[in-house]
Amino acid sequence: MTETKDKESAPPWDASRVNLTSRELGPGVFAVMPDDVLAKDHVGTTAGFVIGERGVLVVESMLNGDLASQLIGLVREATAKPIRFLVNTSYHGDHAYGNYLFPDSTVVIQHPATQRYMTDSFEEDRRFMIGLMGKGKGIERVQARTADIAVPEMLSVDLGGRVVEVRHFGFAQTPGDLVVWAPDAKVLWVGNMIQAPSPALPWLLEGRHKETIATLTRVREFLPEDATIIPGHGRPMRPADIEFPLLYLRELDRTVRKAIGEGRSIEEALDIAAMPHYCSYSLFDWAHKLVNVPAAYREAWHESQGDV
Numbered sequence: 001m002t003e004t005k006d007k008e009s010a011p012p013w014d015a016s017r018v019n020l021t022s023r024e025l026g027p028g029v030f031a032v033m034p035d036d037v038l039a040k041d042h043v044g045t046t047a048g049f050v051i052g053e054r055g056v057l058v059v060e061s062m063l064n065g066d067l068a069s070q071l072i073g074l075v076r077e078a079t080a081k082p083i084r085f086l087v088n089t090s091y092h093g094d095h096a097y098g099n100y101l102f103p104d105s106t107v108v109i110q111h112p113a114t115q116r117y118m119t120d121s122f123e124e125d126r127r128f129m130i131g132l133m134g135k136g137k138g139i140e141r142v143q144a145r146t147a148d149i150a151v152p153e154m155l156s157v158d159l160g161g162r163v164v165e166v167r168h169f170g171f172a173q174t175p176g177d178l179v180v181w182a183p184d185a186k187v188l189w190v191g192n193m194i195q196a197p198s199p200a201l202p203w204l205l206e207g208r209h210k211e212t213i214a215t216l217t218r219v220r221e222f223l224p225e226d227a228t229i230i231p232g233h234g235r236p237m238r239p240a241d242i243e244f245p246l247l248y249l250r251e252l253d254r255t256v257r258k259a260i261g262e263g264r265s266i267e268e269a270l271d272i273a274a275m276p277h278y279c280s281y282s283l284f285d286w287a288h289k290l291v292n293v294p295a296a297y298r299e300a301w302h303e304s305q306g307d308v
């Protein structure tokens, strides 16, 4: 994944202090969010579930066994129907490590790139996640469980009386980003491609910011204006709220290009691309300065060399 978040820095949220709550957004369509979601601009992972006549589809499995159990408990409060499908929006541990706690009969759905990464790199990823989130957060006990169905582009899942769509709109934060669309309730789960509404910024952990711009634009165009978006780590938002990360990413692209055009180094680019008007985000120093500017600089530099 990345070395940009070093082991000494504080975790973005404390996995042992998350209380998950559910909110019904439409009949049988639930968003699951940490109970501090309205108080902070970045919280633990969000999730959700959709109940059909024949069973339930769950979005995300969370970071560890405790959080996966909380999520399953919220499903059980709402229905006794079987959890037939589980979708991971990416391979990030806080969205996929809890897969192992779901029943054997639950069909796990991932993008092929997520399936490949989890199959090939799980132990390396676990070490990274323990470094990021801390020891003793239940990550040590997680068991890898990968997709039963890999979805490269689009899958319609019939839950009985309602259909849910699993879609890949392109690279947004990882090569295997999936979104889940409940058309009748107009709810879209997007995972980490949008961390949270403004002032939260994207995290370009794997670079490729121009592809992120293109993918977010496609998601924006796909959605009706009155749709509800559940971002990966924040409160529900509207499609118009996608303009904020798009503005940020376009400005980031312009400023790193300007720095490269002037022959500046990556350190000097940090001054030119300081973008202090975005600094109200609580994770600004890490996300903007340590992750996004270097990632965008490297990409734009390679492009300026004709590598891309």
Ligand SMILES: [Zn+2]
Pocket: 045, 092, 094, 095, 192, 232, 233
């Ligand atoms: Zn996440």
